[in-house]
Amino acid sequence: MKPAIRVVFVCLGNICRSPLAEGICLEHLDRMGLRAEFEVDSAGTSRWHAGEPPDPGSIEVARRHGIDISHQRARALEQEDVDQFDFLVAMDRSNAGKIEQFGTLELQRLLLVRSFDPGSDTFDVPDPYGGGTDGFQEVWDILDRAMPHLITHMLHHGRRL
Ligand code: 4NP
Secondary structure, eight states, X not given: OOOOEEEEEEXXXXXSHHHXXXXXXXXXXXXXXXXXXXXXXXXXXXXXXXXXXXXXXXXXXHHHTTOOOTTOOOOBOOHHHHHHOSEEEESSHHHHHHHHTTOOOOGGGEEEGGGGSTTXXXXXXXXOTTSOHHHHHHHHHHHHHXXXXXXXXXXXXXXXX
């Protein structure tokens, strides 16, 4: 069997944005018939919420769009992740900076999800933590627009040997 392409989505807390990115990515892969080609995970640059389920705002916006992310549990990004994942996909430039501090990363493995959002004039997915429903819906829309382009990029650039 062809080895999976391994991707980890990264935000600050791993309770708002990256759990949504993980769920949306899996949903797009299912629809594209590509689920078996990928391993998908998420993590935070902090361990503030380690062990917690996603934020209720993220669970709710996902549920409204027909996907369940409530089983996910937050964890902190570890050196091993930075060494081993084929792609580390940051939600904003601050997250990307933290990933770079691990030090061992080839730059083509570090991506900003918003760079795949057509027409966006920023590289950052806004942090919806502590805000209302609209913020979570905006994150959903951004990630849902970007995801097919990100998946195509990862397919083309493939797996590390
Ligand atoms: P996330 O959002 O990085 O998208 O999971 C946040 C979650 C928690 C905090 C900040 C952002 N916090 O300060 O606890």
